[in-house]
Amino acid sequence: MVGASIDITARKKVEASLFESQQKFAKVFYSNPDIMTISTIKEGRYIEVNDAFVAISGYERHEVIGRSVIDLNILVYPEERDMVIKQIQEKGRVRDFEIELRSKYGKIGTLLVSGEIMDLNGEEYLITTTRDITERKRMEEALRLSEECLFKAFNTSPFIMTITTLEEGRFIKANQAFARIVGYDYEEVIGRTSLEIGFWLNPLERDLLKQSILARQSVRDMEIVFGNIRGEQRLGLLSAEGLDINGQACLLSVLTDITELxxxxxxxxxxxxxxxxxxxxxxxxxxxxxxxxxxxxxxxxxxxxxxxxxxxxxxxxxxxxxxxxxxxxxxxxxLAKNKMVDMKPGDLNAIINKLLPLIQAKALSKDQYIKLELGDIPYLLLDNKEIQQLILNLVNNGLESMSLPGYVTIKTYMEDEAVILAVQDQGKGIDPSLLDKLGTPFLTTKENGTGLGLAVCYRIAVQHNAKIDVETSADGTTFYLRFPSETGEEPMT
Incomplete structure (x- = not known):
């Protein structure tokens, strides 16, 4: 009897190693918190799915094994599977491909698919790992909407709002109110400092603001003086909070322009x-x-x-x-506020021409002259006698302000839908410290003045819904009376 013996130790080791590997794969496959599936490449027919698939899709394992993604109508956009297969064929694998998945009960979720080809018993199959990011996408969308709302609130706020670096005051963001009131467009200020654009007329105020924020104190209704692109001095109430942007100390500021108030x-x-x-x-x-x-x-x-x-x-x-x-x-x-006025459509130029002989005679008696520059203006609602008094008072003030021969010029013209009456003299000007007090009864700079002439002018202006502005310098003073022009009348020719 002849016998032969074959050493199968090596084969047994391979079989044991393969079994152990299969056991490990099965454990990873079924216990993975992400969806794992094995399917045929051509039809997309499921060979195996794990517990996470069952939990998220709502289908039991026996309901999907042997059926394809098309059969189950599980993909919201079926063409996405073709795109996944194409990537795998071109690159050998796919990573984090976003798909929309429909559960058994119609709930739509967003998932990221990663997959590649695997060989099982000589056959090629598609093995995929899919992570459910539905909640993350919901949070991202909620964050996006929140940021959009904050941006709209920031940008459309009627108050000046800016975000600047705390140390230098360099602009990071500025809203539409900033552009409207301060005069600089967004692109003009981003990256520049508030001192560079002349915003802080008193830099010590910014230093005080900075110190308060560094001391972790909020700033509320701090009164500041600021400048705009036109060189105007404005008054504002500033509130501010410190904030951290990517590790940099910054400042969120809200400014209310109270100049007109x-x-x-x-x-x-x-x-x-x-x-x-x-x-x-x-x-x-x-x-x-x-x-x-x-x-x-x-x-x-x-x-x-x-x-x-x-x-x-x-x-x-x-x-x-x-x-x-x-x-x-x-x-x-x-000055009586209950003084009756008789408002009728009137021709301001005609009133001035009617007064010309009277004021010209007074001017000539002092070796002075009246000059008229009357433009095309519409009719206005006027009390004829009151406007005559206003013009006489302004012209008399102008003549009395000039110690030497000179001109008092009376102008009328249109500006920004308002009718302007301007009376300009060549006197020595008005002390700037008195400008805010003009129109106050008994305020006068003339030796024999009563201080009531301008007060009467201001009262007449109020009754005509008009506004008085003053410009003065060492070369003279100009009073501007701005009338609203909503009368429906055509401009005079």
Missing amino acids: RRMEVEMSRLDRLNLVGEMAASIGHEIRNPMTTVRGYLQIMRENKVYIQELEYFDLMIEELDRANAIITDFLS
Whole structure:
């Protein structure tokens, strides 16, 4: 008997190693928290799926084995599988390909697929690992919407909003209100500092702001003075918070421009004083005028008596002073807020031309001149007598401001849908410290002035819904009266 023995130790080791490898693969496959599937390449027919697939898709294992993705209608966009196969054929694998997956119950989820070809018993199959990123995508979309809302709130806010570096004040973001009020476009300021564009007129205010933020203190309603591209000085209330952007200390600032509000407060205070003076004058004016009229009458009678022929100049002086006092009372009464006005469509140029002989005569008597530059303007709603008084007061002020021969120029023109009446003199100008007080009763720089002429002008302007602006320098002063032009009338020719 002949026997043969074959050493199968090596084969047994290979078989044992293969079995162990299969066991490890099975453990990884079925316990993986991500979806794992094995399917045929051509039809996409499932050979095996893991527990994560069952949990996320809603299908039991026996419902999918042997069926394809087309049969199950599991892909929202079936063409995505063809794209995955194409990538695998071209590159040998696919990584993090985003797909939309439909569960058994119709719920749509977003997943990332990675896969490659594997050999099983001489056959090629597609093995894929798919991660569910539905919640991550939802959070990303929520974050995107939140950032979009914040951006819109930031950009459309009526308040100036900026984000700058804390150390240098270099602009990172600026909103539309910044561009509108400060005058610089977004592209012009990004990367530049607030000091470079002349925003801080008092740099010490920025230093104070910086110190407060470094001390971890919020800043609320800090009053600052800032400048714009036109060189104007503006007043604002600043609130600010520190924030960290990618490790850099930054500053979120919100600024409310209160320039016009402060001007209105000053104007309201001035108007209150005007009204008070007017009301007082209205209440006592007649009681004062009656005895003055009596005294003036007796002075005129006595003046005609030959007994007082040597004292005529004294009588004339007393009568002149009484007339001056009466004129002051008239000015007082003009300040009354309840003074009736008769507003009718009127021609401002015609009013000026009518007054020209009177004001020209007064100017010539002082070796001065009146110059007219009247443009094409529409009719305005005017009280004829009140506007005449305003023009006379402004022209008289202009003539009295010039100690040497010169011109007072009266102009009318259109500007930004407003009708402008400008009265310009060649005097020595007004002290800048008095500009905010112009129109206040009894404020005067003239030796014999009452301080009521401009107050009357401001009152007339208010009654005509007009605004007075002043420009002054050592070469003269110009008063601008801006009338609204919504009258529906055609411009005059």
